[in-house]
Amino acid sequence: MTFTLEGVRAGFLTCVPVALGVGGYGIAFGVVARQAGLSVAEATLMSATVVAGAAQLIAVELWADPIPVSAILLTTVVINLRYSLMGAALQPWFDRLSPTQAYGSLFFMADENWALTMSELRSSLLEGRHARGAFLLGSGLAVWVFWVGATIVGATAGGVIGDPDRYGLDFILTAVFVALAVELWEGRSSLVPWIGAFVTAVVANHVLPGRWYILLGGIVAAGLEVMRYDE
Structure with missing residues (x-):
């Protein structure tokens, strides 16, 4: 297992097409966040620090005054518990990395780049080469950049865009996951x-x-x- 800048670069470039789809979903989140009363800065900060599309959408759907903190926290935990299973799948490989490398990469783990990383790690076994441990970090950075950037676009131009569902943005992640499922078959x-x-x-x-x-x-x-x- 290696952890190099080449692995980060490979992960980033491989994930860009998928990250474009995530960006479409990010625009939808930005629009919904503004409709819920969040400012552009608040929506952007949420995307930059949480990096969890489904959990963020549910959170803003529950947004009210006063904010139902307990309901939002419980719902977010339930939705994101799947990450414990995804992390467990990576554990045999990430045991070979330092804690800083492993946990730093896991911060950027999303469904999409996790699937790409699992495919990359399996391919390394079949091809008899060193697995690129930094692939998750690189692909996660691609997701993060497009997710945060798209949130800014959606939150800023929400009034112009209107309902994102009419452009089919609500189907983007479904299409992305179907493509990833084919890769993992x-x-x-x-x-x-x-x-x-x-x-x-x-x-x-x-x-x-x-x-x-x-x-x-x-x-x-x-x-x-x-x-x-x-x-």
């Missing part, structure tokens, strides 16, 4: 955990309030994957 062996996650998420979405279906779908998929490898 490993053949028929992937069907069981994928189907398990899908069924669990659909059922949980109908039975439980909030966004628990995200976490539960991930847990079921992880469990099925562990069982598949144990066999």
